[in-house]
Amino acid sequence: MKYVIVDIETTGGNPTQGGITEIAAILYDGERVVDRFHSLIDPERMIPGFITGLTGIDSDMLDGAPTFSEIAEELYDFLKGNVFVAHNVNFDYSFIREALKVTGIEYNSPKLCTVRLSRKAFPGFGSYSLGRICGQLSISIKDRHRAMGDAEATVELFDRIFKNSPDVIFQSLKKSNGETFLPPHISRERFLQIPESTGIYYFHDKNGQVIYVGKANDIRSRFKGHFSSSSKDKMQLSNEIHDISWELTGNEFLAFLLECLEIKRLWPKYNKALKYNSWNWGLYRYEDGHGYVRFQIGKNSGNLKPLIEFESHSEGWKYLLDHVAVFNLCPKLAGIQKTTGACYDFQIQKCQGACCHQESPEVYNQKANDFLTSITGQEGAVIIKEKGMHPNETAFLYFEKGVFSAYGFLDKEDSYSDEFEILGSLKKVKHLPETKYILRSFFPKLSLNQILVVK
Numbered sequence: 001m002k003y004v005i006v007d008i009e010t011t012g013g014n015p016t017q018g019g020i021t022e023i024a025a026i027l028y029d030g031e032r033v034v035d036r037f038h039s040l041i042d043p044e045r046m047i048p049g050f051i052t053g054l055t056g057i058d059s060d061m062l063d064g065a066p067t068f069s070e071i072a073e074e075l076y077d078f079l080k081g082n083v084f085v086a087h088n089v090n091f092d093y094s095f096i097r098e099a100l101k102v103t104g105i106e107y108n109s110p111k112l113c114t115v116r117l118s119r120k121a122f123p124g125f126g127s128y129s130l131g132r133i134c135g136q137l138s139i140s141i142k143d144r145h146r147a148m149g150d151a152e153a154t155v156e157l158f159d160r161i162f163k164n165s166p167d168v169i170f171q172s173l174k175k176s177n178g179e180t181f182l183p184p185h186i187s188r189e190r191f192l193q194i195p196e197s198t199g200i201y202y203f204h205d206k207n208g209q210v211i212y213v214g215k216a217n218d219i220r221s222r223f224k225g226h227f228s229s230s231s232k233d234k235m236q237l238s239n240e241i242h243d244i245s246w247e248l249t250g251n252e253f254l255a256f257l258l259e260c261l262e263i264k265r266l267w268p269k270y271n272k273a274l275k276y277n278s279w280n281w282g283l284y285r286y287e288d289g290h291g292y293v294r295f296q297i298g299k300n301s302g303n304l305k306p307l308i309e310f311e312s313h314s315e316g317w318k319y320l321l322d323h324v325a326v327f328n329l330c331p332k333l334a335g336i337q338k339t340t341g342a343c344y345d346f347q348i349q350k351c352q353g354a355c356c357h358q359e360s361p362e363v364y365n366q367k368a369n370d371f372l373t374s375i376t377g378q379e380g381a382v383i384i385k386e387k388g389m390h391p392n393e394t395a396f397l398y399f400e401k402g403v404f405s406a407y408g409f410l411d412k413e414d415s416y417s418d419e420f421e422i423l424g425s426l427k428k429v430k431h432l433p434e435t436k437y438i439l440r441s442f443f444p445k446l447s448l449n450q451i452l453v454v455k
Helices: 049-055 068-079 089-102 114-121 130-136 147-164 166-173 188-193 219-226 232-240 252-266 313-326 361-374 419-423 435-445
Strands: 003-010 020-028 033-040 083-086 111-113 199-204 210-216 243-248 281-287 293-299 308-310 381-387 393-400 403-411 451-454
Touching: 003 049, 003 068, 003 089, 003 147, 020 049, 020 068, 020 089, 020 147, 033 068, 033 147, 068 089, 083 089, 083 147, 089 111, 089 232, 111 114, 111 166, 114 147, 114 166, 130 147, 147 166, 199 219, 199 252, 210 219, 210 232, 210 252, 252 381, 252 393, 252 403, 252 435, 281 313, 293 313, 293 361, 308 313, 308 435, 313 361, 313 435, 361 451, 381 419, 403 435, 419 451
Parallel strands: 003 083, 083 111
Antiparallel strands: 003 020, 020 033, 199 210, 199 243, 281 293, 281 308, 381 393, 381 451, 393 403
C-alpha cells in the first residue's frame, strides 16, 4: 500500500467556487518518498489580495502556468490506487475531487487526515494545526503556505506517525471505521456517544463556546449529515468544532421550541436567523341568515383575523375535513361541499341535515362551538401532551396566548387532579413571540386528546 501526501493552495475556501493555484503530491511507500508531483496552476479567475498575502502567489507568477484541466490526467494517474493523505484532508480532497469531476474524471479514494492521526499518536497538544504540531515535534517547514513546503512537512509528520504508531493508521483505514466524515477534533469514540434520539444539540469550539445549535429526530445521524458535504461553511465549522453536547426532548415539537429559545439566548455564530414560512391561508367563522355557524378556508386578507392559519390551502382543507368528521359537522356548512340543496353526506345519513334545515341551528351550533373550543388553545392557555423520552413518560408543553411558556415531563403513572397541578410541575421558559409560529405549524397535526384547554 502506498500513500500520496497532498497539499494545495487555492483562491478561496469553497471547492465549487474557488480555484486551485498550486498542488504538490508526494508518494510515500511506508518507508521513504518514491515520487513527487508539483505544479503551479492557472485558476482562471482573480486571486484575492489576502490569498496573495498569505501564499505569495499572484497572477504574474501564474502567467503561463497550465490550467487544471491540462494537468488533470497526469495528476489522476499519480493519485489513483493510493491512499490520499493531507492535513485537514477533507479540504484538499474535496477541491481535487471537484476539479477532476469538472474534467470528466470520477475520483474516489481512501483518505487519512494527519490532524486526526496526530491527535491519536501525540495526545495532549493544545493545537494540531500544521505549524503548531510541526513546531512541537521539531519538524521544519521550509516554505510555509506553499504547496510543496507544507506537503514535505506533512510527509515527515506522517512518517513519524507511521513508524511510531502504525496501528493508528491501520485502524483509521478500516472501512468499517467510518471516521472519514468526522471533524478533525471529534474522535470516533465521542461520535459513538451521541444519542440516536430526538432533541437539540450544541457544537462547542476549543474554548467551550457554543457556535451552533440544532435540532434532530436522530442527533447522531444529523451530526454526520453536517459534515458529509464540502461547502465552505461546513468546512469552517468542521475545523472549529471541538465537542458536542445535547438535550433530549422525546418529541420533535419540543425540539423545535427549545432550538428557537436557545438560538435567541446564545446567538451562536453559525446559526442563521430563524425564518418562518408565510401563513397565507386561514380558517374563518361566520353565521348565515338562518342562524347556522359556518366555516370557510380562505386567503388571509389582513382585514379579518382567522381562527387558525395554514401554509397552504390543501393543509387547511385537510384540517377542516378531519374535524368535520370528528365533530359531526355538515360539510356544506363547512365549505367543503358545494351543492344547491342538501349535502351529499345527508343523503347517506352521515349529516344530520343542518344544510336543509332538518337539524336546528341551536343543536348544530353546539357542535360547531365544540369545534371552536378545540382550537382556542392558540389564543388562550393550553397544555399539549407529547411523547416523553421513554415509553412511560409524557411531555407537557404549556402555551399562553400562543407563546411557549413552560414544559416538563411526568411519568404516566403519576396522578394529577387537574391542569393546574400539571402546571405546578413544569419548568418556565422565557416568553419568545417567535414560538407562536412553531405552535401554528404543529397545531393542525395534533389529535384532540393531546390538547388540554386551561380555563
